[in-house]
Amino acid sequence: MTQHNPHAPAPKSLIIGDVEYPIYNGTIHAHWADAATAKGYRIVARVKNKDHLALECATCGGVHISRHSVVLSANPECPHCIKARRRAQSNAAGLKMLRRDPRHRHYAFYRAPCGHELRRQFTFVERVARGEVAHRCEICQKAREQAEAKAQGWTLISADPKGNDNYRLYRHTDGCGATARVARVNMQTGRFTCPGCGESWSTEPSYLYAMRFELKPGKFVIKLGYSRDPESRLQHQLARSRDLPRVLLRKIPMRSGRYAQLMEKRLHKRLERRYPAELVPRHEFINLLKVKSEIYRPTLETVILRELKRLERKETRSAERSQMKRRARQARIRKSRR
Structure with missing residues (x-):
């Protein structure tokens, strides 16, 4: 501990936050000191002019400047404590605080886990830290939406011109080039019709599928459904x-x-009628899967695969009959033209 020399000349300035402030040689009144102590501070000196005090925080030891009128009539907040609290909140929210926004005192810039820089309000970061909301990187979000559109043969143009957050404006780049407002969830699944060329999920080839999910070690469930892209549905949806x-x-x-869709509904009805006890209650999977119903116990896996194989044979025979009819029709047309 440094010993104070009573014969040393009194300092003429005080450095606070890398800035040197002149010390004002005036009386530090007792009621000022009492008010500062009651609010968690110690008056170090009068600085700048007759109106300002250098306050040392009893919590963190940091020094900042405040008017003596604020010390008497309000509760001055320690900027060092505020900064430490905000950094702790940003860490709890999974963000790294970089700097405050010089143009707005309620905002700061943060580094997201993806590496991008975000501008967020302090109160929003507090809510993220408490688990009330989640932060989202706009750059990554736009890249995801562009990839979703590309997978369906479309290109993301912009946000919805009508201001609906659930919709986007797209262009049919792999088709007729038309533009359309489409709900993002429909772009993800392909369940929409192009207003220009009429292409839609209902007319394009699709698949019935069976998937197995392990909700926790040793606990499996089976999902039966249909999709134009089962692999994408499995990995991302x-x-x-x-x-x-x-x-x-x-x-x-x-x-x-x-x-x-028609075959899937028929198959679900058959399974529910024959094996009602094999349906998994919603509460067992709702926190892990983005579906509401039609999830089955693993004991039905063999049954479901057998049903899919049966439908596959039926679809193959139907396709062969259609091909035979098409060939016969083409033969009749050729014969009539002779």
Whole structure:
């Protein structure tokens, strides 16, 4: 501990936050000191002019400047404590605080886990730290939406011109070039019709599929459904966690999305009627899967795969008959032209 020399000349300035302030040689009144102590501070000196005091925080030891009128009539906040609290909140929110926004005192810039820089309000980061909301990187979000559109043969143009957060404006780049407002969830699944060329999920080829999910070690469930892209549905749409173990057991091609939907509904009704006890209650999977119903116990895996195989044979025979009819029709046309 440094010993104070009573014969040393009194300092003429005080450095606070890398800035040197002149010390004002005036009386530090007792009621000022009492008010500062009651509010968690010690008056170090009068600085700048007759109105300002250098206050040392009893909590963190940091020194800042405040008017003596604020010390008497209000509760001055220690900027060092505020800064430490905000950094702790940003860490709890999974962000790294970089700097305050010089243009707005309620905002700061943060580094997100993805590496991008975000501008966020302090109160929003507090809510993220408490688990009330989640932060989202706009740059990564836009890249995801662009990839979703590209997978369907479309290009993301902009946000919805009508201001609906659930919609985006897209262009049919792999088709007719038309532009359309489409709900983002429909772009993810392909369940929409192009207003220019009429392409839609209902008319394009689709698949019935069976998937197995491991909700926790040793506990499996089976998902039966239909999709134009089962692999994408497995990897990106059904599980709430990327780490949830899952596998595509089987997929069978169907002539159209509408027909796949019809066959799926019929199959679900048959399973529910024959094996009602094998349906998994919603509360067992709702926190892990983005579906509401039609999840089955693993004891039905063999049954479901057998049903899919049966439907596949039926679809193959139907396709062969259609091909034979088409050939016969073409032969009749050729014969009539002779």
